[in-house]
Amino acid sequence: MAESDAQIDAPPPAKEGQSHLYLVDGSGYIFRAYHALPPMTRPDGTPVNAVFGFSAMLVRLIDDLDADHLAVIFDAARENFRNEIYPEYKAQRPEAPEDLIPQFPLIREATRAFNVPCIEMEGFEADDLIATYARLARERGWRVTIVSSDKDLMQLVTDGVDMFDPMKNRPIGRAEVIEKFGVPPEKVVDVQSLAGDSVDNVPGVPGIGIKTAAQLIEEYGDLETLLARAGEIKQPKRRENLIENADKARISKRLVTLRDDVEVPEPLEDLAVRHIDPAGVLPFLKEQAFKRLIARFESEAAQGGSEEGRSAETVAISEAAGADAGYELVQDLDDLKRWIAAAEDQGLVAFDTETTGLDAMRADLVGVSLALSPGRACYIPLRHVGRQPQGDLLGGAPAEEAPKQVPFDAAMALLKDLLENPAVLKVAHNAKYDALVLSRQRNGGIAVAPIDDTMCLSYVLEGGLHGHGLDELAQLHLGHTNIKFEEVCGKGKNQITFAEVALDKARDYAAEDADVTVRLHALLKPRLVAEHMVTVYETLERPLIPVLVAMERNGIKVDPAILRDMSADFAKRMVTLEGEIHGLAGEEFNVGSPKQLGEILFDKMGLSGGKKGKTGAYGTGADVLETLAAEGSELARKVLDWRQVAKLKSTYTDALVESINPDTGRVHTSYSMVGAATGRLSSNDPNLQNIPVRTEEGRKIRTAFVAEPGNLLLSVDYSQIELRLVADIAGIESLRQAFLDGKDIHAQTASEVFGVPLDEMTPETRRRAKAINFGIIYGISGFGLARQLSVPQGEAQAYINAYFERYPGIRDYMDSMKAFAREHGFVETKFGRKVHIQAIRDKNPAMRSFGERAAINAPIQGTAADVIKRAMARLRPALEKADSPARMLLQVHDELVFEVPEDAVEKTAELVREVMEGAAAPTLNLSVPLVADAGWGKSWAEAH
DNA sequence: GTTTTCACG
DNA sequence: GACGTACGTGAAAACT
Known part of the structure; x- marks a missing residue:
């Protein structure tokens, strides 16, 4: 069912010799273009944004190669046969905006200027004419593309008939219809009849929206069957509504079903694409003062006409x-x-x-x-x-001259x-x-x-x-x-x-x-x-x-000798560990294969811990192994050790040596300015933003990152920048005060949320508060926090509730970010950067929750990213002005690393700290101070 | 080419 | 009321 349907992709191109008819929903386009495009006026003040969008769209369409027939269809008047069926149909539609009204006739004029048939008919909507032309064309074996994003036209999609959304420039096929309505095109009418449409005043059945309608139609097959068997519906409200409103549903069906038997005013043949005559279109374009289009057709006129209706633009680029x-x-x-x-x-x-x-x-x-x-x-x-010169292939071609x-x-x-x-x-x-x-x-x-x-x-x-x-x-x-x-x-x-x-x-x-x-x-x-x-x-x-x-x-200079020594040591330990692991398992297997490991642990040894994931493979992540190890599995413990060593060796000690540039003897990462949606940089080839630091073992790798003789590495990093931004953005007074007073922020949180005096604070309580503080930044959930803390979900939820209780500003912030993202499709950082969140509008609730958490996190993470970017941009002139010989080498999200001659370190550190701490100002007047800490040494390990 | 795992902020 | 989860990255290895 839906699964195989969903796989049908974009429609195939028209076959050789097959005619292809484009039907443009002119009326629909006008409204969408008007709302989507920024206001434009021509010199005499007439608004023309929709006219411009329409003209540009039409040109693009004509440039499209496989359109050999084309027409633009309009609604003739407000009243049509549907009003006789149901007088309230589209009755409550608001008047068109004032600056759109003069654009209606202009768009018809544009159509004619471009030499495209312009079709409308009293008593019918554009949609009915489109349905009729689509049927006629299909009967002749033509392909049809309806240029519109109107959902009311989606019922027409079928084999050989597809739609194209001219605003988003994307095709709408069977899969997209299913995405929108939850049912394939042939059942769209039934779903619409049930769900109704408040914009067009189609009544439908109360309490039933598109989702429920799709579900019902899927279950019962079609509208009539559903209405006949409405008595079987379990939900009492829904059953009553369906029985009582069966007639409304039937009327709705007559309203939404498009007529495909209209006596159309122009035969199909007359819709053949005609050549655009520059002389015919230029006067119109000049009146509207559409510069770009004028230039285009003027150059075409100069060349003595275009090539078969294709634009000079398209030709030049292909x-x-x-x-x-x-x-x-x-x-x-x-x-x-x-x-x-x-x-x-x-x-x-x-x-x-x-x-x-x-x-x-x-x-x-x-x-x-x-x-x-x-x-x-x-x-x-x-x-x-x-x-x-080609080797010995085909006898070897000789070298040629440059x-x-x-x-x-x-x-x-x-x-x-x-x-x-x-x-x-x-x-x-x-x-x-x-x-x-x-x-x-x-x-x-x-x-x-x-x-x-x-x-x-x-x-x-x-x-x-x-x-x-x-x-x-x-x-x-x-x-x-x-x-x-x-x-x-x-x-x-x-x-x-x-x-x-x-x-x-x-x-x-x-x-x-x-x-x-x-x-x-x-x-x-x-x-x-x-x-x-x-x-x-x-x-x-x-x-x-x-x-x-x-x-x-x-x-940055990397000492290969240090890394090679570490690699050799790691290799030895891996061999030892592997032997021990095989001994414990009772057989030899690839320890690096999660699949084989899972089978050994759970099938062979029968340890507890279930399957998961769509692939049916056992999860063997660190958290799973950690649990097994805690339960006494020596095997799990050894695998964890092996994994850590293997990771450090392959990803760091081995790979970094390979990354040393032979010309400079240094490692040069590449930063991506567009890799992260939040505004952060990312680092690759090699990634120098994830060099180990959290474990003692891994940290040693940083001893290989060194300064040239006579120099030191200076590291300056922001202290708790994201939490400080949260305190400011969400307006949390006590958190703000704690930062101002330089208090232990996690202990402070613990004290306030759990009601424990600071002098009675246990490390465990502080740890929990710290996890909550981080959770806040990520868009907290009871589940996530429970996992992080290894406590029952209910308990974690209680912590969160207590936190919200104590700091209501946080909840307000989260709610407002979610609402903003839902409305606009993006959220903003304090500096105005937009972060688009597509998942926020996903139909899958899990995806949507994901989008909500991203919407909460993005302004925080993004604002922090903006701040350090400002600092980096200012540091160049600042260092220059201070005559500092320091060179900036690395950025790791909240940290900057410099290489500085020994005698200049202290002065540079002070300067860098000042610039970083002042980087939000003057644009942003934070109520919480930003603090940066500096450290230095011969290696990156020592600089912390 | 995708999935799993794990390194960082 | 059910989704199935902490946010943001990149790289290596196994597996398809």
């Missing part, structure tokens, strides 16, 4: 790109000078670097692409090589002038990578500035909604599929480096990236203002790019 008007290959100095002059003239250029690898500290620059405006891009090969390129040093000198020119804005996607590559002497020693980063723009605007890779954004915002890296370089053992790629292929790939970047920039940058995200971008993200470039470039 296969025709390389050919005529498309991307240019720059192979001599004069051409390069021409591009650079044009970029300087314009004051803005998008660029992308092509290299030999992903590690910016090791990669060699191979080429650079530039884009000035959509479709106008070039690629400058710099270090391409000829085809490499292709013609601008001499490297000459090209880099010119590019350096451009990329360092303060009057030219450089736009890149993940600019940190390109800036770091170019900053290395071998790749030109260029300090790129000023920089805009489309990846950061996307993160700031839509963090939490989707990924921020270039390919994903091209698809999402431009409807364009980028050439894949694999298609150019191959994969697996046959993969070649970009330096070996033939120039025409390299040009198409590289220039496309720059082209897409310049388009995304044009799309995203203006949204900063419209969506009030300028400050977040300009103060928290953009200034961090050069800071992180410097940190990644600095790296």
